[in-house]
Amino acid sequence: MxxxxxxxxxxxxxxxxxxxxxxxxxxxxxxxxxxxxxxxxxxxxxxxxxxxxxxxxxxxxRTHQVELIEPEFRKLSTFGKTAQEALKIKVVDLVEKRVELLGFFPESPIFRFESPTGLLESIQTLDQIEEFADQVRDAWKLGLDPIGDLTDTLETLGLLVIVVDEDNPAFSGLQATARTADGRTYPVVAVSSHWPGDRQRFTLAHELGHLLLEGRLDNEINEEKACNRFAGAFLAPKAAVIQCLGPLRRALEWQELLAAKHEFGLSMGGWLQRAKQCGVISESIHVGLYKRFSVNGWRKNEPGEAVPREQSRLFEQLVYRALSEKYITESKAAELLGIPMMQFHKERQLESMDAVAHQ
Ligand SMILES: [Zn+2]
Incomplete structure (x- = not known):
């Protein structure tokens, strides 16, 4: 072993x-x-x-053993086999900690992930994904508002979201099923901790698309395109796009896209796409705007402040919950959080925060 x-x-x-x-x-x-x-x-x-x-x-x-089944990478071709293997191991390590923590609870503190019922069963066109994404938001009672904490939202729904330290820019995301030694399974999505928040969120939503759209897409539809469409529609639903930009526009200001980006955590490029997909701007206006967007070099680096990175708070919260209920010891809690015992003790008493407050 x-x-x-x-x-x-x-x-x-x-x-x-x-x-x-x-x-x-x-x-x-x-x-x-x-x-x-x-x-x-x-x-x-x-x-x-x-x-x-x-x-x-x-x-x-550590005795808990987790295996990743059918991992699907979202990556560039330069992210080769060795890099993929190394990344899988990092993800497994993080998944094992979560599975171990969940195992201490007499009753699971998170839902078992399930596709909502009543979703469109078969999808023939990309436009139908708008309705599909609305149905998902409805089923999960997300309304039309921006999703503030995508990671925590998905984790509460039973998805294991792993923000993994991978600095190779060719890696975007990974979706897989984790199977434990005792046969439990969990859907897993992983994103790089190095990307800005909007890119992480798009990747998470794209991977969620793979999970939910499986078995529903017509053979003619490209699954990657469908998942991208889902990601955009899930992060910024059509009704919200129209509310935000107006129903029919002849042009768009960059500042509008920048504001929308920060409100919804979807990139400016993503908003430009959404504007076209939702019929706010015509195909030809989109082409013109996209050209200028590219010439400005914004496809690689968007202007303005970056969207804050996604952070999962659920794991830490559950560590403290388990500690408080005496399901785990203080040293186990420190180990799960990966910090030394002394530091953990201080954090538990909020001592480090006192020090900051008194400065
Ligand atoms: Zn994909």
């Missing part, structure tokens, strides 16, 4: 046998023997290995 874990940690850190060996002062064959469990590393060595891989030593001993 421990050998497998060492290998996982090494791959997640993107290290070769030799590179890890060098970091901890061992040969690559010694590392290989650990991984094949021909040798058992002493605890001092385990500590070094953990440090070299950028993880906590508990990782080697």
């Amino acid at each position: 421990i050998g497998y874990r060492i290998r996982q940690a090494r791959l997640a850190a993107g290290l070769t046998l030799a590179a890890l060996g060098e970091k901890v002062g061992l040969t690559h064959t010694a590392i290989q023997k650990y991984e094949k469990e021909l040798l058992t590393p002493p605890s001092s060595q385990l500590l070094k290995l953990a440090r070299a891989c950028g993880i906590r030593v508990e990782y080697f001993f």
Whole structure:
């Protein structure tokens, strides 16, 4: 078991046998023997290995095993096989912590993820996705307002949202099913922690589209396009777009798009698309605006302040809930949050916040 874990940690850190060996002062064959469990590393060595891989030593001993089934990447082709494997390991590590935490509760504190009932069963055109997205929002009682915390909204609905530290810009997102050793399954979506909030949100909504649209799309429809359309319609529903920009426009000001971007957490480029999709501007006006948008270099970097990154608070909240109900100990809580015991103790008493308030 421990050998497998060492290998996982090494791959997640993107290290070769030799590179890890060098970091901890061992040969690559010694590392290989650990991984094949021909040798058992002493605890001092385990500590070094953990440090070299950028993880906590508990990782080697965690018993909960999670497997990712049918992972689907949203990425550029430059995000190759090795990078994908390393990313999967990081995601599994984070999923395992959540599954472990959920396991401490006598009754699950989150819903079991389900596709709402009564959604359009078969979709023949991309335009029908507008109605479909409205149905999803209705079923989840999200109204027409912007979704402030997409991550927390989805997590409460039973989706495991993983914001993973991946700085390779070729990676956008991942959707998979996590299966635990005892046969429980959870849908998982992962996004990079390095992207601005609007891009993370679009990716999350796109991945949600894959989950919900599965089995409903006509063969003629490109699934990726359908999921993009869903993402836009879910983040900014047609009625809200029309309310925000007006029903029929001959032009749009950049400032309008920028304001809408911050209100709904959907990029300016995304809003330009939505304006066309919802019939606010004609195809030809869209072409003209999009040309200027591209010439300004905004397809790569949009102007103005970035949308704040998505943050999941649910995991931390549940750690404290479990602690308060005495389902877990303080040291377990610190371990799950990945912070030293001393620091955790201070945070639990809100001491660090006092210090800030008194300054
Ligand atoms: Zn996709």
